[in-house]
Amino acid sequence: MAAAILDNLRGRDDKNVVQTVETEAAPEKEWGVIIQGAREATDLEHSQGILEAVRVQWKGVAWASFLSLSIAMYGYDNALINNFYGYPAFQKAYGIPVKDGFQVPAKWQTGLSQGSICGIILGATFNGVLSSRFGYKRVMLVGLVLMTGFVAIPFSAHNLETLLVGEIFCGMVWGTFASIGPAYSSECLPISLRGFLTSGVNIMQIIGQLIAIGVLDGLVGLDSQWSYKIPFAIQWIWPLPLFIGCLFAPESPWYLVRKGRIQEAEHSIRRLSSKSDTKIKEHLAMIIHTVNYEEEIRTGSSYIDLFRGSNLRRTEICCMAFAGQVFNGIFMMNPGTYFWEQAGLSAKNSYKVSVAATAIGLLATGIGCVLIAHLGRRSLYLWGMVFMTVVNILIGILATVHANESTKWGQVALTILWVFCYDISVGPAAYATSSEVSAVSLRVQSVAAAKIAHQLFDIIAAVLEPYMINPTAWGWAGKTAYFWGGTSVLVTIWAFFRYPETFKRSYEELDILFERGIPARKFRNYEVDAYDIDGQQVHEKTG
Numbered sequence: 001m002a003a004a005i006l007d008n009l010r011g012r013d014d015k016n017v018v019q020t021v022e023t024e025a026a027p028e029k030e031w032g033v034i035i036q037g038a039r040e041a042t043d044l045e046h047s048q049g050i051l052e053a054v055r056v057q058w059k060g061v062a063w064a065s066f067l068s069l070s071i072a073m074y075g076y077d078n079a080l081i082n083n084f085y086g087y088p089a090f091q092k093a094y095g096i097p098v099k100d101g102f103q104v105p106a107k108w109q110t111g112l113s114q115g116s117i118c119g120i121i122l123g124a125t126f127n128g129v130l131s132s133r134f135g136y137k138r139v140m141l142v143g144l145v146l147m148t149g150f151v152a153i154p155f156s157a158h159n160l161e162t163l164l165v166g167e168i169f170c171g172m173v174w175g176t177f178a179s180i181g182p183a184y185s186s187e188c189l190p191i192s193l194r195g196f197l198t199s200g201v202n203i204m205q206i207i208g209q210l211i212a213i214g215v216l217d218g219l220v221g222l223d224s225q226w227s228y229k230i231p232f233a234i235q236w237i238w239p240l241p242l243f244i245g246c247l248f249a250p251e252s253p254w255y256l257v258r259k260g261r262i263q264e265a266e267h268s269i270r271r272l273s274s275k276s277d278t279k280i281k282e283h284l285a286m287i288i289h290t291v292n293y294e295e296e297i298r299t300g301s302s303y304i305d306l307f308r309g310s311n312l313r314r315t316e317i318c319c320m321a322f323a324g325q326v327f328n329g330i331f332m333m334n335p336g337t338y339f340w341e342q343a344g345l346s347a348k349n350s351y352k353v354s355v356a357a358t359a360i361g362l363l364a365t366g367i368g369c370v371l372i373a374h375l376g377r378r379s380l381y382l383w384g385m386v387f388m389t390v391v392n393i394l395i396g397i398l399a400t401v402h403a404n405e406s407t408k409w410g411q412v413a414l415t416i417l418w419v420f421c422y423d424i425s426v427g428p429a430a431y432a433t434s435s436e437v438s439a440v441s442l443r444v445q446s447v448a449a450a451k452i453a454h455q456l457f458d459i460i461a462a463v464l465e466p467y468m469i470n471p472t473a474w475g476w477a478g479k480t481a482y483f484w485g486g487t488s489v490l491v492t493i494w495a496f497f498r499y500p501e502t503f504k505r506s507y508e509e510l511d512i513l514f515e516r517g518i519p520a521r522k523f524r525n526y527e528v529d530a531y532d533i534d535g536q537q538v539h540e541k542t543g
Contacts, residue, residue, distance in 0.1 A: 034288055037285030038282070041279055044282070046506075048191070056274055058274060063250060067181060076208035080231055088101070089225070091104060094160050094163070123172035128445040144242055145243070147238075150172075151232065153170070179444070181204070195373050195502075196372065199431050202431050203366060210359060213355050253269045253284070257288055266284050297309075299441050310515050311438075317433065326457040328491065329388070329392050331461040332480050364424040365427060365428060368423055372429060377436075378499050378520075382499070384424070389485050389489055391421065396478065396480075396485060433502065434447055502523070505528075527539045
């Protein structure tokens with residue numbers, strides 16, 4: 001349908017697609033073909049079920065999943081360093097003597113956690129510029145090479161200072177990976193698969209955590225430096241296969257269209273689709289039309305543009321969606337082995353429970369990815385926050401009453417229940433939202449900003465949590481859950497008024513809803529026709 005105009009555009013390397021279409025083509029006739037093709041592609045994506053979309057776009061699913069595997073490296077080390085605080089060999093090597101053995105001081109627990117967080121912030125910031133300029137593929141390849149060298153620092157560290165430096169440098173690469181994964185997935189898949197794969201990024205993180213805890217559980221009884229050096233060394237397994245695979249990965253067609261590389265964009269769409277996909281040109285027309293609309297409303301493409309006009313609201317949502325991932329108490333639940341040791345369990349039992357909890361979290365995330373593809377984002381996020389708030393309060397109550405074997409295991413059971421709820425709701429929903437809410441021209445910057453905000457929230461929690469739970473500091477132990485229950489309430493109130501539903505919306509439809517200032521609670525109540533020749537129209541549903 002869009003062959004005429006697309007043939008005119010094919011092979012060009014214009015820096016402004018909009019100018020090419022409006023000045024070199026016959027504006028009314030050929031732009032009308034673009035509109036018709038874009039409408040057909042959008043209608044097709046709206047009508048596609050998940051199974052049909054997978055059948056047609058299975059290559060895109062495979063490539064998005066493959067690049068997201070890099071996030072498993074981030075999940076692996078995040079679980080590694082947090083669980084090391086309760087790890088006997090690590091405590092002996094880096095801790096200070098206490099009455100029952102050794103403890104890593106609270107200030108160094110905070111420092112090590114913040115070190116990787118600061119690195120992630122730097123990496124995400126750089127990626128917002130680098131991926132926008134050079135593309136996801138090139139940045140990923142360079143990151144994998146750097147990762148291979150940086151792992152040597154924590155592996156060979158003989159003191160906490162060197163370990164801190166290693167966490168910072170490795171964190172810079174993880175920040176790049178963590179912002180590339182959801183952005184790439186959101187730009188390579190149709191509407192029905194978009195939420196499934198972007199929220200599936202959380203699965204990769206949990207896979208990394210599960211591998212880390214399994215490795216630690218297997219080595220916890222080894223009384224030597226290799227008990228903690230081997231887990232560090234395992235990180236050298238990841239980069240080589242990922243590097244080889246990334247060499248053959250297709251670049252995002254949205255990135256290519258934004259750069260005016262139309263012929264390459266069409267080729268990329270073909271590589272992401274099966275041979276049965278007969279709507280390649282129409283999908284390309286939809287991308288061109290969306291990029292054109294964003295040029296018209298001047299969404300911009302720099303960090304400063306994130307805070308202008310309707311982009312400010314979108315940036316707020318992208319960033320605050322991750323507040324629920326932090327201020328609901330994940331820093332108390334995530335280093336579960338250490339929390340459970342302070343609750344009274346042995347180190348061996350703590351690691352066994354941690355493995356079980358992480359496996360349950362992985363199952364829950366898989367369920368959450370399916371639910372988010374059918375139920376949407378807002379409902380899962382809101383109800384998840386409410387449920388986790390209640391669980392936090394119950395954990396605090398058990399920690400307040402007289403401690404015995406029943407209350408210890410009661411806290412363990414509630415913690416696992418919390419993990420299940422988190423991974424079925426807030427965990428996947430936040431990743432999907434941060435990848436969908438932003439304008440396409442600001443996708444890389446928005447995802448990077450969301451990751452930066454996430455890590456800033458992490459810094460606050462990372463500073464507080466060790467002091468609240470560590471017996472050498474405030475010593476609150478399980479009563480820490482009261483604090484996180486209170487912050488969960490605040491995030492829930494924000495989400496009720498500000499968290500929109502992006503379910504089954506194309507990127508251009510979301511552009512229009514935000515540009516018109518539709519309240520978050522009413523996003524589902526409006527119909528949008530992005531291709532109305534009289535101008536983009538928004539109608540509130542009746543009946």
